[in-house]
Amino acid sequence: MLPTLREALMQQLNSESLTALLKTRPSNKLEIWEDLKIISFTRSIVAVYSTCMLVVLLRVQLNIIGGYIYLDNAAVGKNGTTVLAPPDVQQQYLSSIQHLLGDGLTELITVIKQAVQKILGSVSLKHSLSLLDLEQKLKEIRDLVEQHKSSSWINNDGSKSLLCHYMMPDEETPLAVQACGLSPRDVTTIKLLNETRDMLESPDFSTVLNTCLNRGFSRLLDNMAEFFRPTEQDLQRGSSMNSLSSVSLPLAKIIPIINGQIHSVCSETPSHFVQDLLMMEQVKDFAANVYEAFSTPQQLEK
Structure with missing residues (x-):
């Protein structure tokens, strides 16, 4: 799915066309650079x-x-048992991920683009930034995105998770909208979707996703750090080069660096970025808890 995600992002945020335009030496070069800054x-x-x-x-x-399949397998051979999650239901349920790759992604792009414009719009292309400065700018952008009304990181009662809105369609628009009547398959799928939504709105999910985002942005900065290495001249001057703030680059030079990071974040299999997230203890523990909850008959009867 990462190639699909990358293609969608590169299509909706097409920096390559702007780069090609710059090579023609247009009269509005500065304006194009400003657009490239925001898009990158x-x-x-x-x-x-x-x-x-x-x-x-x-x-x-x-x-x-997995929990439902476990219960179905455990019930094989028992009289009067109904399959909880037949293959067609599984397929229909898992296809709901398309919301995140479609409408959800488009809305997320809009919100993030507005935040980037607010934080970086007034920053001159000639202005130099260190890695530490970049980290601060990313934090400011994240704060805006995660406080956005569409993102609803925390509900009034302090329980609702971030960005559920972008991951699943609203409850008012379930998959049954197109149909006059609901088939048994649709009913089961809607039940699965509602259970998933409940899980996404839990404080535990919010914590896990926030931990993943922290790791993700940390890795993004790590990838960019190699471009902020001191030059031979810097080393000869004997200045302290261990600090994240010791090397600065003009924003115009940082733009192509951050623009290319999509190929690292959404790289082909095996994706080191994704593997890093999957190996996190919080993610593994949360996944195990979800499986345990849904492989327990008493839990599903609630």
């Missing part, structure tokens, strides 16, 4: 958010399905 940062930031959401959402979905 937006693209990589959306890549981190959407990849983290994709990983954790799929993990939840597969463990919910």
